[in-house]
Amino acid sequence: METNGLEIEIKNLTIKAGKTAILNNLSLKVKKGEFITLLGRNGSGKTTVLKSILGITKPASGSVEIAGTALTGAAIRAMRLKTGYVPQYFSSENDFPITSGDVIAMGKNRKQAAIWAREMKLENTVDRPFGSLSGGEKQKVMLAMALSREPELLLLDEPNLNLDISAYRNFIALVEKLKSRLNLTVIYVTHLTGHIPKSCLRIVVMKDGEIIMDGPKNKILKNKNIERIIYG
Ligand SMILES: Nc1ncnc2c1ncn2[C@@H]1O[C@H](COP(=O)(O)OP(=O)(O)O)[C@@H](O)[C@H]1O
Ligand SMILES: [Mg+2]
Secondary structure, eight states: OOOOOOOEEEEEEEEEETTEEEEEEEEEEEOTTOEEEEEOOTTSSHHHHHHHHTTOSOOSEEEEEETTEEOSHHHHHHHHHTEEEEOSOOOOOTTSSOBHHHHHHTSSOHHHHHHHHHHTTOGGGTTSBGGGSOHHHHHHHHHHHHHHTOOSEEEEEOGGGGOOHHHHHHHHHHHHHHHHHHTOEEEEEESOTTOOOTTOOEEEEEETTEEEEEEEHHHHHHOTTHHHHHHO
């Protein structure tokens, strides 16, 4: 599977809820095949950035361009087809009649679903109700679904929230392996400075709907005041 990864350009984007700006004149460029971490405390606007890239939110002003095309109408649909999105929260009733295998196949088709179920060691879950899986298994199923779409872009919103530390490490290792194999563009969101994947080299720090720092991981994490800047 050969892909090039997508380039994303957010220009002066403002998103409002009522009169309050959730994103305030935010600009961000992510190159093809780049792996970035969006870091910021709860409420800083990280999820809203991902939703803007998916065309779910309506800008008050500014724009999002994907591979040089403004994200409107048909371009939003085309974009979603190229994107694997693992949302921050998901839930399902335990008696909802859908199996893990069904969820993975929502990504593309049964054949791709079987490939990713095997790749992610989820074969033993595919006939079980989705709601009966553990949080970590659900997270992996969501990633398998995202990957079975054969995406060029992967958006991961705080995947650590449902995983214990060893499941989280496995999850990140898998993302890193797939990122390099498929040359995906990856935007990984977290509010924890200690949870930045090894192979991610660029950190974009958000606060109050704005980007306050953007640079190499080493440089940003070396800043003695980084915790205060992020959480203070
Ligand atoms: N649909 C919405 N309506 C009103 N406020 C919202 C909406 N979505 C997000 N917000 C607010 O915008 C801010 C940023 O939210 P979000 O992007 O989810 O932050 P993060 O993912 O960094 O925690 C928060 O204060 C949140 O309450
Ligand atoms: Mg969020």
